[in-house]
Amino acid sequence: MKNENTLLSVEGLSVSTGRFPLVHDVNFAMARGERIGLIGESGSGKSVTSTALMSLLPDGLQATGTVKLAGHEANFVDASDAVMRKIRGRDMAMVFQEPLTALNPLMRAGAQVAEIMLQHQMVPSRRAAKAKAIEMLASVKLPDPAEAAMAYPHQLSGGQRQRVMLAMALANDPSLLLCDEPTTALDVTVQRQVLDLVLESVVQRGTGLLFITHDLAVVANMCTRVLVMNNGKVVEQGATEEIFTRPQHPYTRGLLAASDLEATDHDGRLFTVASAAAYVPWTVAETEAHAAAAEETPVEPAAPQQDAEIQPVIKITDLSRTYKRGRTSLFGKPTEVHALQKANFTVLPGERLGVVGESGSGKSTLLRILAGLDQPTSGSAVVAGNEVAGAPESQLVQLRQELQIVFQDPMGSLNPRMKVLDIVTEPLLVPGRTENAAKRRKMAEEMLEAVGLGAETLERYPHQFSGGQRQRISIARALICRPRVLVADEPVSALDVSVRAQVLNLLADLVDAYQLTLVFVSHDLAVVRYLCDKVVVMQSGIIVEAGDTESVYTNPQHPYTAKLVASSMNLHAEVLAKAGTA
Incomplete structure (x- = not known):
């Protein structure tokens, strides 16, 4: 396994907690x-493996095997903390998923970059460390690096914080960089910028990169080789193009199938890991042919709706929302934030509307107004016949029956002290409804059956379910009172690709079965393209583009839309690009 060019050697690495194996x-x-x-x-064991490589396993976990880094005799599996402290941050470094929790909130960004150089005595003085820290912040393309060096983490955006983490990781020019889902929480354009920056940095420095993620398109873009883990074991490994076009293991095929939102089974549903036997990965030639065909046959804009008799379920007219921020000084004036500016659109019965845009674009403000949780500053919002603007709380009870929301984080939106029966039936406990306890239980059983969960789950608590199951419970709760409008706020962004496919299939089935009007908010353009027939694109509180989904995606008219589409990673396109540079 070893030769002169080997940087990292891992042999027989296993991790367990007592008798229960986590990595084998x-x-x-x-x-x-x-x-x-x-x-x-x-x-699957990805993060446990990465922490074992860094000798950072928490108490209670035991590792066996051999992990060695070129230039060091120590086996990292049983090396002392004193030995590892000299290696971590100097010869190997890590970029974590959530920079806000990884950075010290009480230290300025520049001081944190300088500290890692001083810790390993890579600079002669504090003054030199400060100057080098600003250089490193400039190298990761932070605007005005001297000013950024003086900022605390909470004063930086998510993308800027991740750049500070990268500057820290690269400050001592390590030979190995580990990245654990470093862009999962970032907007699509910021994600692309950070990934490009990581790739550029490691290629320029000749740094080895171990990139941990569930996003196969990112791996196709970043990596030359792939290791596939399932249930704590590496089930397949090889060159990226080979693995992604000719997978040998059923689990790898399942991951590819669930990640491919352009592929459906004979029933028109997305593939999952369980249903992937019939999935055939695209070859490079097929990907090239598909791209060429898409260029030759541009999508024409959909014809406007002709039937004037159909009344919209949602009608937004000149909708604006302005917030006032507190004074920044004793005599300063409060500043205004224009979260929404004269938004206009309609949604007809049964339509699926996608709302896309980055953080701060106004998506959440729009949803809050639609749900009657916030009032617009001006304009009109009519939802299922209910005018939200100016309506007192007592008049919004009917709206809450007609519109229900599925949130991004099911664990955060489900009461951990309530059983599933109480969670699902809670929307029925409003004035005007007449169901008794037996009727509510029967309705809950039927609803759980509809989302693929059995009646036996009624007496369990949220923590006893997986993330995908919790999201199904959230959907059951939203639909039990038979609303006309379902609002889904990033409902699959926290889910694995296979669970994502299951939930998207479920949403599509339920929207059709219950004749729902769907408003689907997401930063994942591929998901919106698959699920929605219309889309509105938001930037800084303004709807910059709206129309038929396929037309907007294939022929964007606004520069911001074009930027979003260009930044969104497509598995086929990345595999094709990898083959072209091979």
Whole structure:
């Protein structure tokens, strides 16, 4: 396994908690400058493996095997903390998923970058460390690096914080960089910028990269080799193009199938890991042909709705919302934030509307107004015959029956102290409804059956379910009072690709079965393209583009829409690009 060019050698790495194995017999070698993607779903062992490589396993976990880095004799599995402290941050470094929790909130950004150089005595003085820290912040393309160096983490955006983390990781020019889902929480354009920056940095420095993610398109873009993990084992490994076009293991095929939102089974539903046997990965030739066909046959804009008799379920007219921020000084004036500016659109019965845009674009403000949780500053919002603007709380009871929301984080939106029966039936406990306890239980059983959960789940608590199951419970709760409008706020962004496919299939089935009007908010353009027939694109509180989904995606008219589409990663396109540079 080893040769002179080997940077990292992993042999027989296993991790367990007592008698229960978490990672079993992991073997691979990384060459100097090689970029390896470690992929798999939640619970597959990716993060446990990465922390074992850094000798950062929490108490209660035991590791066996051999992990060695070029230039060091120590086996990281049983090396002392004193030995590892000299290696971590100098010869190997890590970029974590959530920079706000990884950065010290009480230290300025520049001081944190300088600290890691001073810790390993890589600079002669504090003054030199301060100057080098600003250079590093400039190298990761932070605007005005000297000013950024003086900022605290909470004063920076998510993308800027992740750049500070990258500057810290690269400050001592390590030979190995580990990235654990570093862009999961970022907007699509910021994600693309950070990924490009990581790739550029490791290629320029000849740094080895181990990139951990569940996003296969990102791996296709970043990595030359792939390791696929399932249930704590590496089930397949090889060159990226080979694995993604000719997978040998059923689980790898399942991951590819669930990630491919352009592929459906004979019933028109997305593939999952369980249903992927019939999935045939695209070859490079097919990907090229598909791209060429898309260029030759541009999508014509959909014809406008001709039937004037159909009344819209949602009608937004000149809708604006302005917030006032507090004074920044004793005599200063409060500043205004224009969260929504003269938004106009309609949604007809049964339509599926996608709302896309980055953080701060106004999506959440729009949803809050639609749900009657906020009042517009001006304009009109009529939802299922109910005018939200100016309506007192007592008049919004009917709206809450007609419109229900599925939130992004089901664990955060489900009461951990309530059983599933109480959670699902809670929307029925409003004035005017007449169901008794037996009727409510029967309705809950029927609703859980509709979302693929059995009646036996009624007496359990949210923590006893997986993330995908919790989201199904959220959907059951939203639909039990038979609303006309379902609002889904990033409902699959926190889910693994296979669970994402299951939930998207479920939403599509339920929207058709219950004749719902769907408003689907997401930063994942591929998901919106699959699920929605119309889309509105928001930027800084303004709807910059709206129309038929396919037309907007294939022929965007606004520069911001074009930027979003260009930044969104497509698995087929990335595999094709990888083949072209091979």
